[in-house]
Amino acid sequence: MRLAIVSQSARIYAQLARREGFEVLAIDAFADIDTVQAAHQTWQLPALAGRLTAEDAHILFEKLDAWQPEVLIIGSGFEADIACYQNLHQRYALAGNAPSVLEQVKNPYWLNSYCEAHGVLTPTVRSQAPQQGQWLYKLAGQSGGAHVSDWDESLIVSPEGYWQAFQPGLAVGALFVANQRSVTLLGVHALKQRQGDYTYAGATRLHDARLTAAMQKTLEALVPDAGLVGINSLDTIWHDGQLHVLEINPRLSASMRLYAELPLIQAHLAGTQGAVSPALQANTQYASHCILYARQAIETEDMNFPNWLEDRPDGGSVTAGQPLCSLYAQGDSTNEVQQVLQDKKTQLEKLWGTYVCERIEFNIH
Structure with missing residues (x-):
């Protein structure tokens, strides 16, 4: 099957x-060495790291038309x-959530209600803007x-902005597959964040029976009526034995790296x-993946990237705040x-x- x-x-x-x-x-913003090796064809579209212009979208459609995929699957980059x-969704056989579902679950007021x-x-x-708390x-x-961002009055607000009360506790994610009105929990993991902000920096698989049971109960309450299909993920806070839901991510998730021994693409297609x-048998081993970020601009042309690294750049420079590669x-x-x-x-x-490593945030803890 030809898959885009x-x-x-x-x-x-x-x-x-x-x-x-x-x-x-594979079409993404980086076209790193590992992606090129894995895919039969790769095309780099840097705009996917931000928001596509009409011209970007037109070129994207041309690339997809030339490939003629039997199925299209989507990761991050389209929620906004x-x-x-x-x-x-209209042009291709997109295996994923309906646009109306994507728009709905990413609406913070709808999700809260x-x-x-x-x-x-x-x-x-x-x-x-809140006045206290x-x-x-x-x-x-x-x-x-x-x-x-942590809210303070010096921040510039946007028409797309909203405020969410800070919830203390452990940031925890769940990877799950929705199939019609049923849901299968694939795994629970602690979410890593960059030092000093909330940017995703990896995840660590957890094996806590109480947390897993609470996550299963939460998914069974939320998923059947939400219209979700295929693989999705949930961001929560685990505090004093209770889960507090932050966001639903109605798409494939980077946390799939922790469960890569499972036939996840087949499970996603079956769900959609x-x-x-x-069969999706849970792995009892512990695992962690960590995204290395550049603290300052780094030229990668002369750097040696061992093959046990992941997301290895194919030359060029990595600007401050951008991902350099990953560890697993x-x-x-x-x-x-x-x-x-x-x-x-x-x-x-x-x-x-x-000198180079001082410019890198490793996020291994």
Whole structure:
């Protein structure tokens, strides 16, 4: 089957699809070494890191038309561009949520009311700047966490902005597959964030029976009536034995890296088509993936990127605040995984030198 994947970063989806026997076109913002190796064809569209112009969308359609995919799947990059997503949905066999569902679940006021109506805890949201208390300022329809800030009156507000009450606790995500009105929890993981902000920086698989049970109960309350299909993810806060829902991400998720031993692309397609899903047996090992970010601009032309790194850049420069590459480790305990990550960091410090590594945020903890 000819499968096209469009996402800010398509690497993990391309690798999964290739392993599961699909013929893959990958279109993303980076076209890194691993994506090029995994896909049969790769095309870089840097605008996917932001928002597509009409010209970008036209070129994207031309590339997809030339490939003639039997199925199109979408990762991040379209939550804030429903019109483009609608065009993709109408033009191709897009295996994913309907545009109306995407628009609905990314509306913070709808989600807040929906959670309350289904007995699920969620922080208060409001459209006007609060006068007291601790709040987050967010932009509706975004992804990846870079749009989230601790609110203070010096911030410049946007028409897409809203305020969400700060909820203390552990940031926890869930990967799940929705199939008609049923839901299967694939895994629960702690969410890593960049130092000093809320940008997604990786995730660590968790094996907490109480948390898993609470997540299952939350998904069973929310998913059947939401119209979701296929693989999606949920962002929550775990505090004092209770889950507080922050956002639903109605698309493929970067956290799929933690569950890559499962036939996730087949499960996604089955969920979107209402078909029987392949067997999805949970992995009992611990795992963590970490995104390395550039603190300052880094020239990568002369850097050696070992093949155990992921999302390796294919030359050029990486600007401050942008992802450089990723690390992954798995093992039989949290300590074992953490030690593997630390060992890899030490190897990179020897390989790249102190000067370069001081410009990199490793996010291994």
